[in-house]
Amino acid sequence: MAAQQAAGAESRHPGRRAVLGATAGAAGAAALFGAASPAAAGARTGSRDIAAELPVPTVVAHRGACGYRPEHTLGAYQLGLDLGAHIIEQDLVPTKDGHLVCRHENDISGTTDVADHPEFADRRTTKTVDGQELTGWFTEDFTLRELKTLRATERIPEQRPHNTLYDGRWAVPTFEEVLRWAAEQGRRRDRPVWLYTELKHPTYFRSLGLGLEEPLARVLRRHRLHRANSRLILQSFEPSSMERMARLVDTPRVVLLSSADSRPWDFVESGDPRTVADLVTRRGLREIAGYAQGTGPTLDLVIPRTSDGSLGRPTSLVADAHRAGLLVHPYTMRNENRYLPAEFRRGDDPHAYGDVFGALNAYFDTGIDGVFADHPDTALLAADDHRR
Numbered sequence: 001m002a003a004q005q006a007a008g009a010e011s012r013h014p015g016r017r018a019v020l021g022a023t024a025g026a027a028g029a030a031a032l033f034g035a036a037s038p039a040a041a042g043a044r045t046g047s048r049d050i051a052a053e054l055p056v057p058t059v060v061a062h063r064g065a066c067g068y069r070p071e072h073t074l075g076a077y078q079l080g081l082d083l084g085a086h087i088i089e090q091d092l093v094p095t096k097d098g099h100l101v102c103r104h105e106n107d108i109s110g111t112t113d114v115a116d117h118p119e120f121a122d123r124r125t126t127k128t129v130d131g132q133e134l135t136g137w138f139t140e141d142f143t144l145r146e147l148k149t150l151r152a153t154e155r156i157p158e159q160r161p162h163n164t165l166y167d168g169r170w171a172v173p174t175f176e177e178v179l180r181w182a183a184e185q186g187r188r189r190d191r192p193v194w195l196y197t198e199l200k201h202p203t204y205f206r207s208l209g210l211g212l213e214e215p216l217a218r219v220l221r222r223h224r225l226h227r228a229n230s231r232l233i234l235q236s237f238e239p240s241s242m243e244r245m246a247r248l249v250d251t252p253r254v255v256l257l258s259s260a261d262s263r264p265w266d267f268v269e270s271g272d273p274r275t276v277a278d279l280v281t282r283r284g285l286r287e288i289a290g291y292a293q294g295t296g297p298t299l300d301l302v303i304p305r306t307s308d309g310s311l312g313r314p315t316s317l318v319a320d321a322h323r324a325g326l327l328v329h330p331y332t333m334r335n336e337n338r339y340l341p342a343e344f345r346r347g348d349d350p351h352a353y354g355d356v357f358g359a360l361n362a363y364f365d366t367g368i369d370g371v372f373a374d375h376p377d378t379a380l381l382a383a384d385d386h387r388r
Contacts, residue, residue, distance in 0.1 A: 053192075053194075053231075054086055054087075054194070054370070055086060055383070055387075056369055056370070057364050057368060057369065057370045057371060057383045057386060058086045058087060058329065058369060058370025058371075059084075059085050059086050059087075059370060059371065059373055059376050059379045059380050059383055060085065060086065060087045060088075060089055060196055060329060060370060060371065060372045060373065060376075061076075061077070061080025061081070061083070061085035061087065061088045061089060061373070061376040062089055062331065062332050062372040062373055062374050062376075063076060063089055063090075063091065063104060063374070064076025064077040064078075064079065064080045064088060064089070065077075065079040065080040065083055065085070065374070065375070065376055065377075066163075066374050067160065067334065067335060067373075067374035067375035068162075068163065068375070069163060069166055070111070070152045070153055070154045070155070070163055070166055070167065070169075070170070071104060071111065071155060072090065072091060072102040072103055072104060072111070072152070072172075072173070073152045073166075073169075073170035073172075073173065074170055074173050074177070074178075074181060075166060075169060075170050077090075077173075077178065077181065078181075078185075080376050081185060081193060083376050083377040083380070084376065084377065084380050085373075085376035085380070086194060086370070087194040087195065087196045087233070087370075088182070088193065088194070088195055088196065089195075089196040089197075089198065089372065090102045090175065090178055090195060090196070090197050090198070091103060091104045091105075091197075091198045091200050092175055092197060092198065092199055092200060092212060092216065093105070093106040093139045093140075093200050093201070093205070094106075094139065094140060094205055094210040094212060094215070095139055095140065095142055095143055095144045095147055096139075096140055096141055096142055096143050097143045097144055098210060098215060099144040099174055099176075100174065100175040100176075100212070100215060100216060100219065101139060101144070101147060101172050101173065101174050101175065102172065102173045102174070102175060102178060103139060103172060103200075104155070104200070105129075105200065106129065106138045106139045106140055106200065106201065106205075107129070107134050107136045107137070107138055108136070108137050108138070108139055108150070108172075109136030109137050110136075110153070110155045111152060111153060111155050112137075112150040112151060112152055112153060112172060113150055113151050113153055113167070113168060114137045114150050115137075117149070117150065120137065120142075120146070123137050123138075123141050123142070124136060124137055125137075125138070125141070129201060129204055130201055130203075130204055130265040130268075131265070131268065140205070140208060140210060144174065147172055148171055148172070150171070150172060151167070151168040151169070151170065151171060152167075152168075152169075152170045152171065152172060153167040153168065154166070154167055158351075159336065159338075159350075159351050160351075175197070175216075175219060176219065178195070179195075179219070179223050179225070182195055183223075192231040193231070194231045194232065194233070195231070195232045195233070196232075196233045196235060196254075197216075197232060197233070197234055197235065198234075198235045198236060198256070199212045199213065199216065199234065199235070199236040199238075199241050199245075200212075200236075201265070202236060202238050202240075202241040202244075202266070203238055203240075203241075203265055203266045203269050204265070212241070213241060213244045213245050213248060214248065216234075216245070217245065217248035217249050220232070220249050220251055221249070225251060226248075226249035226250060226251055227249075227250050227251065228250040228251070228252065230250075230251045230252070232251055232252075233251075233252045233253070233254055233293075233294070234251055234252065234253045234254065235253070235254040235255070235256050235296055236255070236256060237255075237256040237257075237258060237264055237265070238264050238265060238266040239255050239264055239266065239267075239279070239288065239291075239292075240266040240270075241266065242254070242255055242291055242292050243291045246291040246292070252293045252294070253291065253292040253293060253294075254292055254293065254294040254295060254296050254327070254329065255279070255288050255292050255294075255295055255296070256295075256296040256297075256331075257276050257279060257280060257295055257296065257297040257298065257301060258276055258298055259276065259298060259300065259301075260275065260276050260277040260280070260300075260301060261275055261276070261277065262275060262276050263275050263276070264276070264279075276301070280295075280297070280301060280315075280317050280320070281320075282320050282323070282324070285320055285321050285323075285324040285326060286324050288324070288326065289324040289325050289326055292326070293325075293326065293327060294321075294326050294327035294328065294329060294369075295317075295321050295326050295327070295328055295329075296328075296329050296330065296331060296372070297317060297328065297330045297331075298330065298331060299330045299331065299332070299333070299363060299371075301315065301317055301330070302314060302315065302317055302318060302328070302330050302363060302366055302368060303315070303362065303363065303366065305341060305342075308342055309341060309342035310341050310342040310343045311341045311343065311362055314366045318366050318367045318368055319367070322367070327369045327370075328367075328368045328369050328370075329368070329369060329370045329371065329372065330363070330368055330371055330372070331371070331372035332371075332372045332373065332374060333356065333359070333360060333363070333371050333372065333373040333374070333375075333378075333379055334356075334373070334374045334375065335353045335354070335356045335374070335375045335378055336350065336351055336352070336353060336354070337349065337350050337351070337352055337353070337354040338350035338351065340354040340355070340356060340359050341359055341362075343358075344356065344358050344359040356375070356378050356382070357378070357381070357382050357385065360378075360379060360382035360383075360386075361382060361385065361386060364382070364383070364386040365386075
């Protein structure tokens with residue numbers, strides 16, 4: 001079935017098959033995500049071609065099915081898998097004692113009930129993370145045992161009040177727990193469960209003596225997910241983090257890209273003057289292909305929005321990334337009006353659902369290889385429509 005879907009994608013986007021399925025390396029072994037430029041080929045060791053296991057467009061359950069459950073909980077991950085998402089995403093931050101846990105941010109003020117725990121009242125503090133001053137409670141100030149006394153809550157209750165039904169139901173999961181969950185689900189379903197794992201604020205945590213890459217590499221090796229054909233993709237907004245991971249493991253890697261005028265925080269700290277706009281040039285993409293297999297741009301880098309919030313003309317990013325041998329998995333599609341381009345909003349309620357199918361079709365028409373979605377079931381229906 002996956003092979004048929006990939007073949008259908010090839011007929012609509014003939015250049016994409018070259019990215020997904022060709023071979024690389026002197027030995028002729030197939031790379032995970034297909035042929036690439038010489039620089040990209042050097043970024044990975046050879047492995048059997050398993051690209052057909054990922055349908056095109058691929059749907060990634062963003063932080064799990066976080067449109068329906070509090071983000072980064074086993075409940076959100078399970079629902080994302082049950083809805084049919086092809087990959088389940090996690091974000092990783094460390095605890096004080098070096099355990100990797102799944103939270104979108106190290107500030108857990110809005111995603112746990114920590115404020116209701118008087119024993120942790122004195123842990124509330126103000127920190128500067130990647131140049132932003134934040135006041136709250138932070139994972140790096142808690143041991144794993146302490147963090148496990150907290151319960152997860154909905155981060156944006158005013159926008160998703162239905163998700164608050166599940167407040168307190170799940171604890172903060174460790175990455176090890178998620179890996180065990182994925183392995184068990186894979187056995188039950190008789191197929192592997194793909195994971196997409198982001199390293200959050202790696203430069204910041206390294207400055208605290210809590211570097212993410214080395215502990216993560218040890219966990220991946222322990223679970224035999226350190227190979228080029230692992231059903232797990234690493235990602236980070238900091239290119240140097242993916243370069244570091246490339247030296248530690250062969251697990252596939254993706255560089256996330258924020259707005260064009262932004263600078264990755266590792267660039268800020270190192271004095272590198274380049275912005276994301278420099279990274280999405282052909283030269284920048286060829287450089288990324290030297291240590292990564294894909295890019296994860298914001299959707300606005302694929303199709304910018306005009307002054308009225310509607311979609312403008314697509315950029316050359318997708319074609320240029322494919323030319324460099326890179327997959328393109330942009331973020332993030334959400335069903336609510338407030339997140340959609342203006343022409344796909346319906347009614348005046350920003351929290352009501354708009355024409356997300358129309359918006360997804362516009363993005364899929366650019367040739368992207370997949371998309372991160374808060375509501376993976378919607379994205380899957382749109383992907384099915386697009387393949388027809």
